[in-house]
Amino acid sequence: MKKLHIKKVLAMFLAVALVVPSSASNLTASAATTQESNDDSAIPEGYTPIYDAADLYAIRNDLEGKYIMMADIDLSEATAPGGELDTGNGWDPIQDFAGTLDGNGHYIKGLTIYGDPKSEYVGLFGYSNSKIKICNLGMIDVSINIERTSSRSGQTAALLVRGGGYYSFETEIENCFVTGQISSNKGVVSGVCVYNCSCKNVYNLVKISYTSDTDNNYTAGIGFDVVSRRAYNCGEINNGDGNSKNGKPIKGIARYDDGYSYYLKGNSGDEDDATPLTKTQMKNAKFYTGFDFENTWFIDPYSNYPYPQLRSCPQKRINSIEVTKQPNKTVYQQGENFDFTGATLHLIYEDGLEQDVLLTKDMIGSYDMNKIGKQSIPISYCGLAETSLDITVKETAVDKVQLNKSQINLYKGKTETLSATITPSNASNKQIAWSVVKGDCVTVDNNGTITANKKGTATVRAASANGKYADCVVTVQVPCILLQLTNTNIKFKKGETKSISDTIGYVMSPLDCTDSVTWKSSNDKVLQINDNESMLGLAAGKVTVTGTTTSGTTAVANVTVQRDMSEFTVTGVSNKYYTGKAIKPKFAVSDGTTTLKENEDYNVTYESNTNVGTANIKITGIDPYVGTIEQSFQILPVAEEITPDDSSSGNGGSTITAPAKVKIRKITAGKKKLTVTWKKVAGARGYRIQIARNRAFTKSLKTYNVSANTSKKVFGRLKKKTTYYVRINAFCNDEDGNKLVGKYSTVKKKKTK
Structure with a gap:
């Protein structure tokens, strides 16, 4: 105790x-x-x-x-x-x-x-x-x-x-x-x-x-x-x-x-x-x-503990690590990939265990295959121990220098940067020296930026340290600041060809500029530019012709291609009966392809178009249509109407009888409309159709004359669900223009929908 x-x-x-x-x-x-x-x-x-x-x-x-x-x-x-x-x-x-x-x-x-x-x-x-x-x-x-x-x-x-x-x-x-x-x-x-x-x-x-x-x-x-x-x-x-x-x-x-x-x-x-x-x-x-x-x-598969360990506190630590066999390749050209094949490590653990293992990618630290000379690559095993292996990287010489452009055009005062490509891409020294080897119109800096100073031609060179080089020929141009046209309003006829330099004319400033001018029509169907030298009028119209210099300066001329009205024909004008009012017949002005529009392409004036006799139409073109064309027609006296039972003997001695009675075939009802069809009568020059709301044809009467070529008439805008009465007769004219009318058809009625 x-x-x-x-x-x-x-x-x-x-x-x-x-x-x-x-x-x-x-x-x-x-x-x-x-x-x-x-x-x-x-x-x-x-x-x-x-x-x-x-x-x-x-x-x-x-x-x-x-x-x-x-x-x-x-x-x-x-x-x-x-x-x-x-x-x-x-x-x-x-x-x-x-x-x-x-x-x-x-x-x-x-x-x-x-x-x-x-x-x-x-x-x-x-x-x-x-x-x-x-x-x-x-x-x-x-x-x-x-x-x-x-x-x-x-x-x-x-x-x-x-x-x-x-x-x-x-x-x-x-x-x-x-x-x-x-x-x-x-x-x-x-x-x-x-x-x-x-x-x-x-x-x-x-x-x-x-x-x-x-x-x-x-x-x-x-x-x-x-x-x-x-x-x-x-x-x-x-x-x-x-x-x-x-x-x-x-x-x-x-x-x-x-x-x-x-x-x-x-x-x-x-x-x-x-x-x-x-x-x-x-x-x-x-x-x-x-x-x-x-x-x-x-997990360290080579240690005496094969299960997961902590990186911050490993259970099986390593006393030393050594590269016992170098990789198969230890000397490289600059830029080559590092190859660790063949390398082995010798591991000695704290507990005395020794292992020889192959070097793997995850064990290799950082390295720079573009760095010339000898370098040590760090080797680490599971973060437990470190060593290194040595490799040598040799310089790779430049074999070729190539520029992105061999020729360039520059305006005075402008710059452009060339780029040089080195072959092989892994060359050790990729430095390029820039210089002007011929001419004095440009300068070049260390980055390959060329500055155009005056008009002329020069050669710029990009050279490597070992003497390989590439050249670029530089042409310095003077841009146009002002494009001045001599004539800005030009007119000529369809089919004519005009020289641009003679017709429009131009001057560029400054006077020593090197630009050329390109001409363009705003409408190639009216005015065609040929070989950038001449203009050809293709159709009547107004266009703009724009001149653009190489440097982008522009000027505009107005060009009118004209066409004479004598090239057009008037159709549709016929004789008319006297009405007591000014007669303005409908007509068309066309060349067979193009039909002109009144008040847009031409103006119309009339002479003697009210009384019986000869009336005159004057058609005057509106620019780009020029000139005047005339057309006449006859105003006839009012014709005498002859009753159905009559016949007429003309001045020529022939006798003309009024047309036969018309037969209505069918009346079809629609919504607020009626459609009437009838059987044509021989010798008729036309048909008179009457429609009214009573059989005596006194209520809401309407009368229509239609051509002898038709046998159908549609009455629209009628009252819905209303009964209408319809009758038709035919008429013709004798040699003196008198109207002969036949008997009315049997009256038919129909109710609209």
Whole structure:
């Protein structure tokens, strides 16, 4: 008993010494670190660095601080029975932590807790009622063996027992893993965390052994009451003969789950909220839906651990990497593609494993195949270790220089930029020197921009550094500023051809300009331009002729192509009977193709067109129609009408009888109209048709005369649903123009619709 008491006293003294920073150096080499980083510039602002076990233990001095590990820490001997940090039950869990611990990719190895600890919350960190963040940390070879002899049940986990906030899950455990073994005979046991944690990108390899003779006990691989996001469990969960209620690979009760949790089938009980995978599936990234294998996770098929590892904290680290065989090709021409075929790497892991592997594209860093000389290409394996290989890039000479134009025309004062193409396209030195090798009318700058200074011809050259070149001949022209026409209003006859230079005439300014003029008619059907030299009148009309210089200056002349009225014929004029009023017969003026319009193409005046005798029509053209044509007709005295029973003997001695009685064939009713058809009568010169609303033909009487060529008349605009009466007689003329009328037809009636 005395020996045990002394041991407890020493343990308590050691714990106090570790809390005091000045005593931290008392720890011996048994708690030394590996993979240490001495680069203080890597310490984030506001963080306290942790280099050894003393620094780790001293977190208790400032439970709200931010800490970052700068080295691996081995607690195997220090927390073992009799070790420097053994308080009688191994490591004393840090309680009430409220800060941040960034593992920075380092390990805490060999954490040991045993027996019946005084605290109910057993792990690296115990109980906390605050928001905590633990990240980028590996807990390896954890050894926790709890044998409760008291009534306390307790809660056990390798990393953290309980985070702050009841069911708020504000405590974050991210990019962490745990390995080793945990055994307990009471309470709740988890590999990573027990309560109130959000576990993201974590995995558990801890083997959990559990025996208990009481109820209300739980085991879980990742955590009991946690939020699981992108996690997996390979740790074996063995309940033995105990009364554990779960034995779940991921968790016992999940408040939230994103569905991206997995476990190795056969190492624990099944779970509805996680996906079981076989050993073969666990080695293949495609089975881990939701895992980010570009930035967070990776699988190293050559290491002793074939399952996913964390990039920020790899489980199997590499001590060294070496290029043992160079690529088949190490010398290149500038611009060639890098070919890594044949290269191999030799990997040496921390655990002593050595592997020779082929170099693959994903291992190769950045390089520049256009950079002349020797360069080292960085090689990285899974982001765990780096080396490099050397290649040599040789210069590629210019074989040909080609310009986009070999000839150009430029106006004085204007610019144009040439572009040069180098062959081959991967030539090392693509610099081009521009110069004027002949003539003094242009200048050229270093970008190939040519400026035209005066009228003339010059040769511009683009040359490479090794003497290859291409030339462009430049002709400098002087643009026209003003195009002045001599005549702007021209008239000539259809069919005539006129010289443009003689008829219109023009002068360009300045007088030394080099432009030419192109002429265009606004209507080629009226005026045709031939060979840009002459104009041919094709039809009467008015057009504009536009002259446009090469530089875009324009001028317009008005051209009228005229046509004489004598080329047209008047048709439709016939003799008329005297009416007592001025007679203006309808007629047409046409050449057989074109029919002119009155008041648009010509004006009409009449002479002696009222009384009996000869009347005259004078038709005068309106520009572009010129000249006058005349046409006469006779106004006849009113003819005597002869009754149906009469006959007439003309001056020639012949006798003409009035036409026979007309027979109405049919009257058809329509909506507010009637259609009448009748049988033609021999010798008739026309028909007189009367329509009225009573049989006596006194009410609404209308009389119509129609040609002898027709046998049909349509009466429109009648009253709807009204009865009308119709009668028809035929008439003819004797030699003296007297009208002979036949008897009326039988009266017919019809009702409109």
